[in-house]
Amino acid sequence: MEYILRTFGLSKRYKNHYALDKACMNIQKGDIYGFVGENGSGKTTIIRLITGLISATSGSYELFGIPNKSPDILKARRKVGAIVETPSIYQNMSAYDNLKMQSAIIGINDDNKIKEALFEVGLIDLYSNPKKVGNFSLGMRQRLGIAMALLGDPEFLILDEPMNGLDPAGIVEIRELILKLNKTKSITFLISSHILTELALVATKYGIISKGRIVREITADELRHEFRRSTLIEVDNPFKLSQILPEFVKFKDISLLPNGAKIYGDTDLNILFAAIIKSGINILSVNCNDANIEDFYLSVAGGARHD
Amino acid sequence: MTNLLKTDFKRIFKDKLFMIVCIIGGAFALVTPLLYKVLFSAIDAEELLGAVTSAKSIFFEAFLPGSNFGLIVPVLLSIIICKDFSFGTIRNKIIIGKSRVSIFLSMFISSATVLCATVLAHALLTLFISLIFFDYQAGQFTAGDFGYLMLSILFEMLVYIFIAALISFLSVFMKNVGLAIVMYIAINFIFTIIGSIVMVASLIAEEKNIILEFLHNINIFTSSLIGTGSSYEFKDIMYIVLTPIIGTSLFVFLGITVFKKKDIK
Known part of the structure; x- marks a missing residue:
């Protein structure tokens, strides 16, 4: 059983409040892990922790089998793509420029990669469009964010509330994109959401978090059987x-x-x-x-x- | 690291603010010598002009961190640097496994390079335009003066490398463009004012005061030892070189330490 992510009693404390309390999460290769919890339950905190944006108060995690304290964790992160809360994009640049910047950070010097990523998310029309990202709709920004995350050919894609603010057509597009990438590119997903019915259409495994604690992990098959x-x-x-x-x-x-x-x-x-x-x-x-x-x-x- | 540097340079050059920096630099370079010329013509004292000012003094004034351009460039550069925090794009670098040390160093190196290049370009342009109206200095320009000029430029660059380290530190420490700017301007003003107070106090003091002299010499923001003579003493060089190097090392170290522990939202 190949694990992409395992967390061991991961905690994050802000002053006197535990945003995450001894969380244990297990994501296997090929999973579409639906991460469910109410607002403020700790979904984004755990995502920030595993993407290295914040440090844990206690506990540890393994990404692609590499412990977070190991210097090799940076290598493991190269196989990760993520959108945390909102897509991180330069609002004063075009979609192409944003992708070009991200390519440069990763060390890719191939415009075909940019074309490919834009095509995957259905934004190929923006390849030569100078329109600034600041003028994009939320759905377009969300898709551009995914395109940027796809540039490094990630094996593990983390999407924090990807359906937020999307219209029904946008939700369907994102859902189909997730399923396609999981099937064709074997990308493992961690998707946090509170739109449970949407999550149910893609997730193969669920993690339920409440008050900073992961209270249950269950596969979609187990869930179907149980419920x-x-x-x-x-x-x-x-x-x-x-x-x-x-x-x-x-x-x-x-x-x-x-x-x-x-x-x-x-x-x-x-x-x-x-x-x-x-x-x-x-x-x-x-x-x-x-x-x-x-x-x-x-x-x-x-x-x-x-x- | 190379990839990060490429990206940081690219985003600085692509930013409209950089274009604004260039326009402001060009305008100040043109306006400053002209103002001197116009001012002295207006008060009908053009014969005094040569005694009061020179292309050399205007050139070194252009380098002052407390001067118009010397204050504007770091502020605008802070805005550009902080965009990585305000747009959240700093996350893209961390998520894909770039180390925080290399992210900070790239931020510092790119801002130092751009800061030095723009300030130097502005000062050189100011010098060329000044030479149209004024002599370089009262006496003849010798090979020794050229060496002094080159050495002074090198020293000024050390000052701006220090300022780049300071704004990089403030940017990661504050993570907020407004606060970073306010802090930088406040620091700049405070040290410039301290410099003036120390200078006045030194003039008033009847005997040579070692403490005042030391404070005068280590104040990077007034750069009072650079470009004010025709040669450098060894003791001056030690102050001129060591102060910004120690300051730069301190702020780079602090910046890395703070950034390594900082939670990114």
């Missing part, structure tokens, strides 16, 4: 129910309980209930649950928030 559509049936004879259910529901979709059973997935409940009644079992209650990422977030972070 898929379910029906809770309470009966007077659970043993008899357990004998009937396999005739109508796949075994893996049944979770037997002391007072009944939980059935996952889509099952024709009319047929099932008819069979249960026919076998003489009394149904005491039926509870349908159609949970999603938001319910999951509230169940995990909500508890932490009310601690």
Whole structure:
């Protein structure tokens, strides 16, 4: 299992307040890691820490297996691209000039790279456009920021609230871009957002942060399994129910309980209930649950928030 | 480091403010000698002109950190440097693994180079225009004077390297263009005023005061030992060279230390 990023009890204290409190995060190669948390929960703080913008009060992290205290961490950072909060661009320069500047910092002297990056983010028209970035829309700046982050051929791209301020079409474009880059260039992503439904469309793994603590990490598959559509049936004879259910529901979709059973997935409940009644079992209650990422977030972070 | 230097030079030269610096430099170089000429013509005292001023004195005045151009260039350069903080573009350098030491050194070297080049260009232009109206100095221009001129230019450059170190330090320390400028102007004014007070106190003092002389000699902002004679004594050279070198080293060290620990938003 190749880890791109691992943090070990990472903390950041500002005066008397812990912005990040012993955070442990694990991102594997190829992940699209959705980083979810309320405003001020510590999402940007952890991003600033791993990008070297701020230093940790305690704890450590490994980037591409290299510890943060090692001098080689600078080499590891060369494989990282990031947009922290807002894209860092010279407002008084054109898109091309900004990309040229970033190329110069990285040490690239190839205009084709600039063209390629602009093409990837759908801004190729700006290649020879002298319009200053200060006059760009937020969506264009966001995409230009991604283009700049792509210049160094990063293996790990960190996007802090990339959907912020984007119109619906812009959100779709960014989402498709993320999926394309993950698939075609095998770029691992860390995306922080509080637009959970958007994140659910791209993320392969989630990290839930609340009050500076990462309260849960879960893969999208685990989440789907744990929070898929379910029906809770309470009966007077659970043993008899357990004998009937396999005739109508796949075994893996049944979770037997002391007072009944939980059935996952889509099952024709009319047929099932008819069979249960026919076998003489009394149904005491039926509870349908159609949970999603938001319910999951509230169940995990909500508890932490009310601690 | 080379890549960072290239980028820093590029962003300085691409900035409109740099163009403004060049225009202001050209204008001051033209206006200053003309003002002397016009002023003395107006008071009908052109015969005194040669005794009061010369191309040489106007040339060295152009170098003074407290002079118009000497104050404007570092201020505008601070604005350009601080844009990396105000636009957040400093983050791009850190994120892709450039060390903070090399980022600071690149900032210092590029600002020192540009500062020295613009101030020197302005002073030389002032000299050439002054030579149209005035003699270089009262006596004949000798090979010794040429050597003195070259050496003085070198010393002035040391002063501006020190100023570049100071503004680089203030930029990373403040991370805010307004505060960095206010601090620089305040420091410049305070040291210029101290220089004047020390000079007056030295003149009033009946006996030679070693402390006043020392304070007078180490005040980089008044550069009182440079360009005021026709040759340098060894003791003067020590003051002229060592003071900016120690000051530069101190601010570069402080700048690196502060920047290494500074949280970037």
